[in-house]
Amino acid sequence: MKKYFLCLFIVCFSLLGEGIDSYTDLYLNGENFIDQSTYHRSVSTYGNTQVVNNIYQFGNGSYRFDGTGDFVYYNIGTVTYPYTVDFWLRVSSYNSYNTFWGVESKNMLQIQGQKIILSSGTSSVTHRSNTTINLNTWYHLGLVMTSQTSGSLFINGQKETLNFNSSSTGGYGTQGLPTTGNMFFGTYDGWTEYGLNGYIDEIRVSKGIARWDSNFVVPGVSYQNPVPEPCSLILSCIGLLLYFRKYFLFSKKGKI
Missing domain, CATH: 1.10.287 (Helix Hairpins)
Known part of the structure; x- marks a missing residue:
């Protein structure tokens, strides 16, 4: 028996x-601004950030940013490595910067020349993606940090290794990403001039786990409705x- x-x-x-588990520090499903993780983090919005129901990847909504002062943010507390940030991104137009993610000041992911770059906010560029980002197309992005100065960027499940110490690309040197402070979606550090004109859906922040270490098949459903x-x-x-x-x-x- x-x-x-x-x-x-x-x-x-x-x-x-795979979906919402004990490693999930924040989960926003695109239908509201309420954290659906077990921690129920406090989430703040700024500007004209809104939920729209006509364009989304999963569920019944996504977050719309118009590029002029819209963003969502929460306090990450103390970062436990490794950690993973993943979400779906759809760009509506190519602005000067189109910054769509960041931790505090001068640490961001943005689009320049139709490529995703990890930048320190000045002329320093740690990484420029191989993948070209087209307009009005959903892309799954995953940032996996194994330490403050090492990690990988996944675009639609394809791995690109980050090099934080590359002097040839400017880079962060040994600074790496901050381990405390606010994490922003739609811009970085509250800047209103350099934001995203587009949509973000299915935001998940995971502490203490590297969700991926090699190429993977991107999620086919919402993390709230996982399938085998x-x-x-x-x-x-x-x-x-x-x-x-x-x-x-x-x-x-x-x-x-």
């Missing part, structure tokens, strides 16, 4: 897809086969 429970446990556990990944489906099938195999064997022997 214990084997039956073990098989059922494997099946049930493997059916849990391929490996989970395989484990589920194995669990079911083991369960029914034992069931029929014992049935034939008259033990159940």
Whole structure:
């Protein structure tokens, strides 16, 4: 009988897809500004940031930023490495900077020349993406920081390694990203001139975990409605086969 429970446990556990878990420090689903994580962080908005219901990646809404002083932010407390920030991004127009994420001042992700760059806010550029960002197209972005000065940027699941100490690209040197302060979406450090003209959906901040370390298949549903990944489906099938195999064997022997 214990084997039956073990098989059922494997099946049930493997059916849990990746989504909101104990590592999730913040989760905004695009339908409101209420943190859906178990920590219920306080989230603030500024300017004309709004929820729209006609353009979104998942669910019934996304956050609209018009590029003139709109942003969402929360206090990250003390960062625990590794940590991961991921969300969906859709750009409506190419502004001068189109800054869409940042931690405090002079640490940001923005779009320049249709590329995503990680910048210190001056002429220093730590990373320029290989991927070209087209207008009116949803992209999944994942920033995985394994320490204050090392990490990776994932664009639609494709890994690009960050080099914080590269003197050839300006870079941060040994400064890295701040470990405390406010994290901004739609701009950085409250700046109103350099914001995003576009949309952001499915914001998730995870502390104490690197969600990815190699290329991956981007989420196909909202984190609020996770479905089994391929490996989970395989484990589920194995669990079911083991369960029914034992069931029929014992049935034939008259033990159940």
